[in-house]
Amino acid sequence: MTTESLTERVVAEPAGAARDAAFDHALDVLRDRRDEFNAQRYVPRDFIGLLKRAGMYRASTPTEFGGEPMAPADFMSKVESISAVDPATGWVSSFGSSLVYFAPLPVATQKKIYADGPDIAYAGGLFPMQEAEKVDGGYLCSGVWQFASGCRGADIIGIGLSGGPQTEGKPLTALVDPADVEIVDNWDVAGMKATGSHAVRADRLFVPEEMTFVRGGTPLIDEPLTRYPALAYAAQVLAVVTLGAARGALDYALEVGAARTSITGGASKGNRPAYKSGLAVAEAELRSARAFFYESTEAVWAKAIADKHISTDDKAMLRLSATHAAHTGRRVVLQAFDLAGTGAIYETHPLQRYLQDALVPAQHAMLQTNTYEAAGALMLGLDAGIPSFP
Structure with missing residues (x-):
């Protein structure tokens, strides 16, 4: 994956009144469109863009890479407000916190991910963890991973790999370009319909080793949110x-x-x-x-x-x-x-x-x-x- 392969970036409004107004606007749009999201069973990319403008997807990007990390209570109170309008959209917005997982990645990889801006939507389809073939420089990944909430609006998708001796048996997450995996439309559920938690499928997809990390591994960036x-x-x-x-x-x-x-x-x-x-x-x-x-x-x-x-x-x-x-x-x-x-x-x-x-x-x-x-x-x-x- 290269930064050029990521979807076009939307930038958050400046912190303060403009960003607060962007958040309020997103809530107003959500009140009008929540039935649409529920019927189509996913939150669309254009609304993810509104949440980016409201700062939800830079809330866990390290300061070092241009992020504006939010205190957990502040971020979660915003997720709570979104969920009071539409819980499924709140669930998708909650993954604005998940860039903390990237902290164990090599610092050079993190710089590459954030090179075009800190506002990144991540979705993880981590289970079941699949055995990947270790090859020079990385892994060949094949399988189907379930529950990739928000995958239709994601800039990066994580897939779960079984660990080995090099990870002391701990599972890995491999970061992939959404364009390189197939979204399997199988989210036929009674609740949280709009989360779009479909499965993703890959067939011998090469993932460079530097694009993998142990979830919950030791952070290489030391900031309060990574602690x-x-x-x-x-x-x-x-x-x-x-x-x-x-x-x-x-x-x-x-x-x-x-x-x-x-x-x-x-x-x-x-x-x-x-x-x-x-x-x-x-x-x-x-x-x-x-x-x-x-x-x-x-x-x-x-x-x-x-x-x-x-x-x-x-x-x-x-x-x-x-x-x-x-x-x-x-x-x-x-x-x-x-x-x-x-x-x-x-x-x-x-x-x-x-x-x-x-x-x-x-x-x-x-x-x-x-x-x-x-x-x-x-x-x-x-x-x-x-x-x-x-």
Whole structure:
């Protein structure tokens, strides 16, 4: 891959009022087009361009290469705002954090990737990890990789390779030009439709060794964001999508409950005791989970800025708060669905967007129920029992 082969770059607006306006504009466009994205099952490249203008795809590019790294809490609050409008688009935007994975690449390779600008959209189809043929200067890669979220709008795609003695058995990610792989249109799902998490296929594709790295490997760029735990961050940016979905669902429930009358002309839903108490409990649960989530994030980020040791316990709290956010957010959306009554069963109902999408993050391997057990094991000084946890 060469920088010339990457798609045409879109540049972020200057930081400050112009970039804030670009972000607000992207949200306005999303409100108008979210049904379109859902129907076509991917977020298109032109909208990825709007997110680039809003700074979402330079948020994890190192400062050394022209990036403007965002504090994790700041970046995730933006993902949360996008997800409150459309969770699937929030999921795609969350991969603006994933350029931290590139930090273990040779510095010369990183310079080449960012040579034409820091605003890069990355998509990873990492599983199942495939055995690649080692040849002079790199690898010949063949296989099919699943779940490449955002691949139709990506500048670079990562594919997962099984590691060997040279990586101490740790898996590799190989970076490839989207034009060199086939997108296999197999994203036929009930939730997160617009993420476009299709599979990618390659047949004896040569990837230079310098375009491969160990995910979560030792960074060769030392900045606060490269010190922040990369795998925990990967779980967090997905979990925060559910917090945004829950916010969107509760805002809808509040709007409907505040109406003066119901559809039948009787007392408004909001005047029913079950509606009032259900809404209040859901609000309290969401705010509590959100507070734990961001509190854990800020505590570890402070250590990253100060270049202090980030312990296993610190990482475990990041993972625990992420899992809790995903599962609590899902319950809150279900509560909003319950409050809405029979009308919410229709496919065209506004809550269906949040319901279908909010069920998905907690299904992800990094956020499934067993990660509660893994976090508890670490709190007790035991083995987590899950690879690469925390």
